[in-house]
Amino acid sequence: AQSVSQHNHHVILSEAASLELGCNYSYGGTVNLFWYVQYPGQHLQLLLKYFSGDPLVKGIKGFEAEFIKSKFSFNLRKPSVQWSDTAEYFCAGGDKIIFGKGTRLHILP
Amino acid sequence: DAGITQSPRHKVTETGTPVTLRCHQTENHRYMYWYRQDPGHGLRLIHYSYGVKDTDKGEVSDGYSVSRSKTEDFLLTLESATSSQTSVYFCAISGAGLDRGVTEAFFGQGTRLTVV
Incomplete structure (x- = not known):
């Protein structure tokens, strides 16, 4: 099962x-990996996506993620966080777009 | 934002009553999804659709049914609502990639459902 x-x-x-949030996936076949952000009271917004090619993916708001096939990982990074990055972050992937349980990020001013 | 509209946005209903949530898209995307979001559980897939009249179960499908008679509409029905179905429900859409299963998902604004 995909997870x-x-x-x-x-x-x-x-x-x-600096920020690094971990994500691991468990499924075979086509790789589709995503990071989403949800600000309080809002719907999910796409930060970045990976399908193939360069394993280092750059997204919006200064975020990036690295796909490491051997580790089944797709970790999210940001060199310098801001107070406005306070939100919940979700990793997702697979052909059914399955989500992780999320990470609540709180940035202290 | 992608053209996705969920209705209603808020609903309070009584235990045992049927409830239908509607998702409407104007993007002509092939795939549509229903998720529920609960604290500590993230988003869990209820049902998804890969085309008109083509649907399949997700992780938490018990107590829910769906229908998709047109590309643009995906309905989620709670046959007999229970308090455990109190949640925020999100609809999402995605397209089909050239050489991959799906592209990224775009989300609606959500429906807050309370079952009392």
Whole structure:
């Protein structure tokens, strides 16, 4: 069965700190991987996506992710976070677009 | 934002009553999905559709049914609502890639359903 797992459920960082959120997937076949962000009270917005090609993917708002096939991972990174990055982040993938349980990110001003 | 409209946006209903949520798209995308979002569980797939009259179950399909008679509409029905179905429901759409299964999903604004 397809599955996506996120390692960190709640992360607290100070502004300007670096961020890395873990995501692992478990499914075969075509690779479709995504990171979404959800701000309080809003719907999900796509941050970035990976299908093939360069394993380092750049998205919106300064986020990037690296696909490592040997580790079945697709971790999200940002070199320097801002208070406005406070949100919930979801990794997703597969042909049914299965989601991980999410990571709540809280940035201290 | 992609053209996805969910209705109603909020609903309170009584246990045991049937409830239908509607998702309407104007993007002519092939795939449509219904998810529920609950604290600590992320988004869980209820049902999805890969074409008109083609649907399949997701992770948490018990107690839910769907129908897709037109490309643009995907209906989610709770046959007999229970308190455990109190949740926020999101509809999503995605297209078909050239050499891959699906493209990224775009989400509606969500429907907050409360079963009392």
